[in-house]
Amino acid sequence: MTSLWSRVEPLLARVRKPARYIGCEDGAIEPRHGQGKVAWLLAYPDVYEVGLPNQGLQILYEILNERPDAVAERTYAPWVDLEALMRERGIPLFSVDTHRAAGDFDVIAFNLSAELVYTNVLNMLDLGGIPVHTARREPTDPVVVVGGHAAFNPEPLADFIDAAVLGEGEEVVGEINEVVRAWKASGRTSREGLWRELARIPGVYVPCLYDVVYEGERTVSITPRFADVPATVTKRTVSDLAQWDYPRRPLAPLTEVVHDRLAVEVFRGCTRGCRFCQAGMITRPVRERPADQVRTMITRGLERTGYNEVSLTSLSTADFSGIEDVVSSIVPDPTACGAPTVSLPSLRVDAFTVGLAAKVASGRRSGLTFAPEAGTWRLRKVINKLITEADLYGAVESAFANGWSRTKLYFLTGLPTETDDDTRGIAELAAGCVAIGKKYTSRASVTVSLGGFVPKAHTPFQWFGQNGVDELQRKINLVRGAASRGVQVKWHDPRASLAEGLASRGDRRVGRVIERVWRDGGTFQEWSEFFVLDRWLDAAAAEGLPVEWFTTRHRTDDELLPWEHLSAGLHRDFLWDDWRASLDEHGLPDCRWTPCYDCGVCTGDGLEHVVASPVPPAGGSQGTGQDLALGGDVPVVVRV
Amino acid sequence: MKIRLSYSKIGKIRFLGHLDTAHLWERAFRKAKLGVAVSAGFTPRPKLSFGLALPTAGESLVEVLDVVLDPAPSGERDIDDLAPRLSAVMPAGVVVTGAWVAGPQSIQEDVVATTWVLAIDRPAVEVQSRAAELVAAPEIWIERERKGERRHDDIRPGIFELRTDFDPSVLPADWRSEVSASALVEAVVTTSGRGVRPTELVDALFPGDEPWNVMSRVIRTHQWIERTDAPCAPFSVRARKELSHEQRIAVG
Numbered sequence: 001m002t003s004l005w006s007r008v009e010p011l012l013a014r015v016r017k018p019a020r021y022i023g024c025e026d027g028a029i030e031p032r033h034g035q036g037k038v039a040w041l042l043a044y045p046d047v048y049e050v051g052l053p054n055q056g057l058q059i060l061y062e063i064l065n066e067r068p069d070a071v072a073e074r075t076y077a078p079w080v081d082l083e084a085l086m087r088e089r090g091i092p093l094f095s096v097d098t099h100r101a102a103g104d105f106d107v108i109a110f111n112l113s114a115e116l117v118y119t120n121v122l123n124m125l126d127l128g129g130i131p132v133h134t135a136r137r138e139p140t141d142p143v144v145v146v147g148g149h150a151a152f153n154p155e156p157l158a159d160f161i162d163a164a165v166l167g168e169g170e171e172v173v174g175e176i177n178e179v180v181r182a183w184k185a186s187g188r189t190s191r192e193g194l195w196r197e198l199a200r201i202p203g204v205y206v207p208c209l210y211d212v213v214y215e216g217e218r219t220v221s222i223t224p225r226f227a228d229v230p231a232t233v234t235k236r237t238v239s240d241l242a243q244w245d246y247p248r249r250p251l252a253p254l255t256e257v258v259h260d261r262l263a264v265e266v267f268r269g270c271t272r273g274c275r276f277c278q279a280g281m282i283t284r285p286v287r288e289r290p291a292d293q294v295r296t297m298i299t300r301g302l303e304r305t306g307y308n309e310v311s312l313t314s315l316s317t318a319d320f321s322g323i324e325d326v327v328s329s330i331v332p333d334p335t336a337c338g339a340p341t342v343s344l345p346s347l348r349v350d351a352f353t354v355g356l357a358a359k360v361a362s363g364r365r366s367g368l369t370f371a372p373e374a375g376t377w378r379l380r381k382v383i384n385k386l387i388t389e390a391d392l393y394g395a396v397e398s399a400f401a402n403g404w405s406r407t408k409l410y411f412l413t414g415l416p417t418e419t420d421d422d423t424r425g426i427a428e429l430a431a432g433c434v435a436i437g438k439k440y441t442s443r444a445s446v447t448v449s450l451g452g453f454v455p456k457a458h459t460p461f462q463w464f465g466q467n468g469v470d471e472l473q474r475k476i477n478l479v480r481g482a483a484s485r486g487v488q489v490k491w492h493d494p495r496a497s498l499a500e501g502l503a504s505r506g507d508r509r510v511g512r513v514i515e516r517v518w519r520d521g522g523t524f525q526e527w528s529e530f531f532v533l534d535r536w537l538d539a540a541a542a543e544g545l546p547v548e549w550f551t552t553r554h555r556t557d558d559e560l561l562p563w564e565h566l567s568a569g570l571h572r573d574f575l576w577d578d579w580r581a582s583l584d585e586h587g588l589p590d591c592r593w594t595p596c597y598d599c600g601v602c603t604g605d606g607l608e609h610v611v612a613s614p615v616p617p618a619g620g621s622q623g624t625g626q627d628l629a630l631g632g633d634v635p636v637v638v639r640v
Numbered sequence: 641m642k643i644r645l646s647y648s649k650i651g652k653i654r655f656l657g658h659l660d661t662a663h664l665w666e667r668a669f670r671k672a673k674l675g676v677a678v679s680a681g682f683t684p685r686p687k688l689s690f691g692l693a694l695p696t697a698g699e700s701l702v703e704v705l706d707v708v709l710d711p712a713p714s715g716e717r718d719i720d721d722l723a724p725r726l727s728a729v730m731p732a733g734v735v736v737t738g739a740w741v742a743g744p745q746s747i748q749e750d751v752v753a754t755t756w757v758l759a760i761d762r763p764a765v766e767v768q769s770r771a772a773e774l775v776a777a778p779e780i781w782i783e784r785e786r787k788g789e790r791r792h793d794d795i796r797p798g799i800f801e802l803r804t805d806f807d808p809s810v811l812p813a814d815w816r817s818e819v820s821a822s823a824l825v826e827a828v829v830t831t832s833g834r835g836v837r838p839t840e841l842v843d844a845l846f847p848g849d850e851p852w853n854v855m856s857r858v859i860r861t862h863q864w865i866e867r868t869d870a871p872c873a874p875f876s877v878r879a880r881k882e883l884s885h886e887q888r889i890a891v892g
Contacts, residue, residue: 012655014852019657022652023652024653026731303671400776449801505816
């Protein structure tokens with residue numbers, strides 16, 4: 001294995017932001033390659049600034065490098081300018097740590113946090129000189145693995161990967177390492193032998209070991225090809241976060257990245273039960289990190305990185321039992337380096353939460369973001385985001401009263417049962433927020449950010465036919481037309497939502513569409529300057545696949561979904577009943593503090609919620625004031 | 641008390657841009673547990689000021705920054721301690737070379753000229769003759785962009801010296817061996833106004849070529865401070881001597 005640095009170096013003065021490619025970050029680990037070790041290349045299929053902060057990748061980087069039988073380096077998608085120069089000169093994809101060629105690694109593991117990056121996965125493999133089709137790879141080629149949230153429906157990538165990992169990676173990477181090490185030691189004979197061994201690891205899915213039969217558009221069967229290959233692959237879950245205080249040496253980049261601060265994960269999982277939210281469904285149950293450990297990770301992380309800002313991450317940080325305790329213990333550093341700023345992403349919409357944010361905010365209060373997600377209480381019951389108008393106005397009032405002058409509201413449009421009244425309700429809520437703000441400052445402004453809803457696998461909305469481009473655009477225009485003075489409306493391109501829908505709920509045949517889009521030059525599809533919907537539509541047409549069948553069509557209970565053999569632990573019946581309940585506008589309370597409604601995750605996995613507090617945090621369930629101690633309203637009939 | 645620090649930036653780290661380098665310094669002071677004073681006001685800013693921007697991909701033996709520490713160093717020993725403490729928390733390639741109490745002038749006002757050594761990937765004879773031609777030329781017009789507009793500028797008045805026969809001993813041995821196949825050119829150029837950039841010198845030497853295809857490396861070896869009002873005449877050896885007798889920012 002040799003470094004490509006001497007060939008890469010002369011190109012860097014000619015490309016934008018060359019610091020993306022030099023490594024040298026704080027926390028970077030000097031890799032020690034050697035005989036008998038499995039060499040991993042951890043790959044993020046988007047540009048460095050987006051990929052570097054990714055916590056999953058940082059955690060695995062450290063865990064693997066701590067093993068005596070493994071070594072891990074990192075790579076990110078080279079930006080188009082460098083890629084062009086590399087292809088011109090035949091320089092393959094390289095790691096940023098020691099600039100080794102991708103093909104010199106035993107395993108390439110991609111982190112998939114979104115679906116539109118799939119074309120970049122193919123591009124990076126190809127740039128690495130690795131055949132994009134699994135079937136064409138030789139035993140000497142690296143093993144291609146994917147993980148991350150999008151890997152819960154890896155079917156569109158089935159032809160291009162050796163394996164997908166469902167769920168959390170801390171434990172399973174070690175098991176994969178053992179299998180690959182044994183395979184290497186035995187002389188790397190056939191790939192099929194490796195696949196069979198990988199498929200025996202819980203949570204590891206090897207697509208080529210399953211036969212999928214289609215009739216017309218429909219999937220009719222998904223069958224393991226061998227008796228020892230599981231009919232259903234179930235996700236992996238780390239039961240106790242306290243045992244995994246990673247990253248211990250967080251990566252602090254030299255160049256500016258999207259989340260340029262220390263991140264400390266305070267809990268995993270969320271049982272708020274928002275029906276549109278894939279993350280909330282697939283990461284259950286809730287597992288909190290002990291408050292003491294959070295404090296240690298903050299102190300240690302700030303010291304090592306020199307950051308003066310820490311973000312306490314989770315899907316809803318104000319729900320962390322120890323939140324007030326942790327926040328109040330972050331005091332000014334005695335060495336006069338000043339008190340670190342604490343940022344709380346994913347704020348719950350209530351006044352308590354804003355009070356908390358005010359306590360930790362630094363002098364400058366630019367903007368505060370809330371996500372009511374839908375414009376009316378009716379629709380919020382449909383999506384189970386149980387925030388009343390009073391909650392939102394209370395939160396906004398508190399924000400302006402505490403010195404913030406800008407608020408940003410996130411909404412989804414194109415939700416199930418959404419009427420034009422619901423859509424216009426977005427503008428009305430925003431107008432209400434501006435009116436509150438004007439009481440405090442003439443500079444009060446409210447930004448509405450609209451995203452087109454894309455249904456995801458393993459959620460109650462997986463059966464819902466998403467809105468098409470025209471319908472989403474019409475709804476966006478409705479909000480824009482109804483927006484009053486002081487309200488700024490921003491929106492996500494509805495065309496990108498359609499392509500995302502195709503990749504999110506696609507089956508194996510959609511892989512051919514992804515390949516065509518990539519071959520046609522469609523990389524960096526998350527970037528508006530490179531996204532062209534026609535590429536996707538033309539590719540689907542060329543493959544004879546009707547896009548609307550995958551995207552805007554409602555599914556029925558009897559349909560075999562392409563990810564039916566993959567499980568996030570949620571009972572299919574629970575998801576279906578929750579879907580029906582949503583159409584009846586029934587909400588479902590948070591099961592952390594109410595009796596279990598058996599979604600399947602805890603009972604199936606022998607897990608339980610790890611929550612330090614037996615009562616809901618101040619502010620109640622999402623600030624609704626619902627008396628959850630009395631059991632609340634559980635309208636969903638769950639068949640077990 | 642304003643402390644002036646000098647540092648070198650050599651190797652891979654040269655691809656880190658000026659702004660990112662500034663952020664790196666902010667984190668470095670915190671890592672070294674050195675408090676930086678902040679400005680008063682609603683949005684306090686650390687009292688750090690950086691000298692001339694080093695172009696991304698350019699290297700340097702003499703970068704400077706001014707900082708007000710809080711608490712202030714309590715004596716010479718504290719000040720001498722700064723260089724090793726800060727070097728220890730900087731990434732490979734950045735070495736703090738000196739620390740001293742700065743005068744009242746800002747770095748930007750102080751520095752009037754800078755010396756570059758360019759490693760040019762062209763035959764030495766060709767480089768020598770091109771350099772001689774430029775020295776003899778009364779005007780050197782190049783096209784450059786300013787505020788989004790293409791315009792022609794005469795950079796000749798901004799070039800004080802340009803030569804291929806110079807004493808390379810100031811250059812680090814590693815650096816010299818890495819560019820052993822290239823022809824070296826030393827240039828002293830103005831830093832006032834728009835200044836003259838190394839890529840612009842290459843453009844003047846070899847018009848029409850992409851500068852970074854011609855020049856493989858470039859390193860700043862001196863920043864010159866002028867204490868008298870003596871004007872710097874282009875290519876005047878006297879001018880350089882005049883500059884030399886004034887404070888010369890410490891080199892490695």
